[in-house]
Amino acid sequence: MHPWHEVGDGVFIRRYPFLDQTIGAITGRDRVLVIDTRSTRLQARELIGDLQALTRLPWVVVNTHVHFDHAFGNGAFRPCEIWSHAGCAEAMRLHGPSQRENVVRWVPDLAAELNDTVLDPPDRTFEEYAELDLGGRLVELRHLGRGHTDHDVIVRVPDTATVFAGDLVEQGAPPGFEDSFPLDWPATLGHLLDRAAGPIVPGHGDVVDRDFVAAQLAEIALVAERARRDWPELAAGGYPALSPPRPLVDDLAGLLGWPPPVVSEALSRAFLQLTGRT
Numbered sequence: 001m002h003p004w005h006e007v008g009d010g011v012f013i014r015r016y017p018f019l020d021q022t023i024g025a026i027t028g029r030d031r032v033l034v035i036d037t038r039s040t041r042l043q044a045r046e047l048i049g050d051l052q053a054l055t056r057l058p059w060v061v062v063n064t065h066v067h068f069d070h071a072f073g074n075g076a077f078r079p080c081e082i083w084s085h086a087g088c089a090e091a092m093r094l095h096g097p098s099q100r101e102n103v104v105r106w107v108p109d110l111a112a113e114l115n116d117t118v119l120d121p122p123d124r125t126f127e128e129y130a131e132l133d134l135g136g137r138l139v140e141l142r143h144l145g146r147g148h149t150d151h152d153v154i155v156r157v158p159d160t161a162t163v164f165a166g167d168l169v170e171q172g173a174p175p176g177f178e179d180s181f182p183l184d185w186p187a188t189l190g191h192l193l194d195r196a197a198g199p200i201v202p203g204h205g206d207v208v209d210r211d212f213v214a215a216q217l218a219e220i221a222l223v224a225e226r227a228r229r230d231w232p233e234l235a236a237g238g239y240p241a242l243s244p245p246r247p248l249v250d251d252l253a254g255l256l257g258w259p260p261p262v263v264s265e266a267l268s269r270a271f272l273q274l275t276g277r278t
């Protein structure tokens with residue numbers, strides 16, 4: 001039996017233990033759309049083996065965003081079309097090597113595999129919307145605004161009402177804020193909810209529903225609201241955007257149930273937005 005779970009007719013997910021990642025595969029009559037390519041050439045080859053146990057259709061790929069665990073496996077899938085927001089391809093060209101260096105420091109066990117991986121930016125890019133015909137099935141790719149990054153893409157399968165959210169939605173862990181835009185993220189999730197009637201597949205963790213996304217939207221909105229409320233006074237006092245005050249961090253961490261370092265990073269990114277530096 002293949003290791004994929006069917007969340008809608010011909011819409012599959014496969015979860016991998018590394019970072020609890022969730023990969024998507026959507027089959028049409030003529031080709032299969034693979035959503036994200038994992039972290040390294042080796043991890044991508046494992047995914048390709050799993051994909052070939054599911055279908056012998058030729059593939060086309062979409063990257064939800066540039067983070068290594070979603071896009072660094074691209075090279076193993078060539079030759080094929082690889083789709084993304086234009087900002088994802090640009091970010092990989094400009095910042096891929098430095099992202100790789102950061103990950104090597106963060107996950108030393110992955111260093112050899114990462115250094116053996118050729119970064120391969122997407123070649124089919126768009127700004128707001130693209131549509132893919134998989135053969136008897138249209139799939140929508142949309143950028144709904146800034147959130148987890150400035151170029152997140154969701155994948156919607158209209159005939160099954162399934163939405164792949166990338167890391168705009170995170171299950172099993174708090175959202176990732178390192179490259180985020182917390183002031184914009186809630187509105188972006190609102191646009192996602194406008195288009196989601198069925199299962200919502202996060203970039204990490206288990207499939208969720210609209211209520212889960214609405215709750216995560218409210219959590220991020222709380223961060224944004226506190227940042228907007230407190231920043232003018234902090235800025236007037238010469239407080240640096242990159243080190244939010246401990247009492248504010250602890251208060252929000254208690255309310256949200258997130259680790260203080262996550263809250264601190266979220267607030268820092270919100271403060272940076274309020275300074276106009278991002």
Ligand SMILES: [Zn+2]
Binds near residue numbers: 065067148167
């Ligand atoms: Zn990410």
